[in-house]
Amino acid sequence: MTARDRLSVRDLRCAVAAWPRLGVPAGGCAALAGPSGSGKSRLLRAIADLDPNEGEVHLDGSPRQTFTGHEWRRRVIYLAADCAWWAETVGEHLATLETDTLAALGFDADVAQWSVRRLSTGERSRLGLARAVALQPQVLLLDEPTANLDRATTEAVERVIQTQRRRGVAMVWVTHDPDQVRRLDAQRFTIHHGTAEEGSP
Numbered sequence: 001m002t003a004r005d006r007l008s009v010r011d012l013r014c015a016v017a018a019w020p021r022l023g024v025p026a027g028g029c030a031a032l033a034g035p036s037g038s039g040k041s042r043l044l045r046a047i048a049d050l051d052p053n054e055g056e057v058h059l060d061g062s063p064r065q066t067f068t069g070h071e072w073r074r075r076v077i078y079l080a081a082d083c084a085w086w087a088e089t090v091g092e093h094l095a096t097l098e099t100d101t102l103a104a105l106g107f108d109a110d111v112a113q114w115s116v117r118r119l120s121t122g123e124r125s126r127l128g129l130a131r132a133v134a135l136q137p138q139v140l141l142l143d144e145p146t147a148n149l150d151r152a153t154t155e156a157v158e159r160v161i162q163t164q165r166r167r168g169v170a171m172v173w174v175t176h177d178p179d180q181v182r183r184l185d186a187q188r189f190t191i192h193h194g195t196a197e198e199g200s201p
């Protein structure tokens with residue numbers, strides 16, 4: 001851990017994988033790759049403390065155990081590839097109506113009235129990001145947020161992420177796309193034999 005790291009991880013272990021060392025400064029981005037089933041999602045979930053795990057995780061130098069679970073997961077948000085929607089309308093899931101973010105993702109403010117049942121896979125994905133951003137997290141753990149999106153929409157999502165980075169949000173991003181990693185100028189990690197190591201696949 002260095003003093004400038006917003007998120008730092010040391011010797012993190014979950015049931016299927018480990019991440020010995022990760023440090024992401026405010027506005028930084030780490031990209032995680034690895035074969036299907038190697039534990040990428042599980043490691044992100046472990047950082048968010050959603051599954052049993054061991055190890056040290058710090059936010060701006062404060063150990064995870066000094067936060068309540070609720071407080072931690074509001075600051076360190078895990079965005080699943082297909083996140084769950086529980087209420088009837090989109091607006092009920094948005095802590096604040098950030099019209100700039102919605103517009104950047106291609107939605108008018110009236111999206112708040114939309115029923116979640118009408119959402120396409122790509123709309124669910126983009127609105128999942130809007131929902132996470134509306135909570136003003138310090139860390140976003142993004143599980144293939146552009147996997148179902150066309151090129152123009154992927155670029156829109158990347159622009160929103162870059163805006164969040166300029167605001168100081170630290171990102172950990174699961175992606176299989178080396179071009180995306182280059183565009184994001186991210187630190188690269190790859191899971192080999194159950195361990196996330198620095199470097200490309």
Ligand SMILES: Nc1ncnc2c1ncn2[C@@H]1O[C@H](COP(=O)(O)OP(=O)(O)OP(=O)(O)O)[C@@H](O)[C@H]1O
Nearest residue numbers: 015016034035036037038039040041042043174191
């Ligand atoms: N709740 C669970 N209980 C037990 N095993 C699980 C659970 N969730 C996932 N696994 C297993 O853990 C392993 C890693 O899963 P994970 O979802 O992290 O893979 P991944 O690297 O994200 O894969 P993909 O790229 O296919 O999404 C898989 O073998 C999966 O079947």
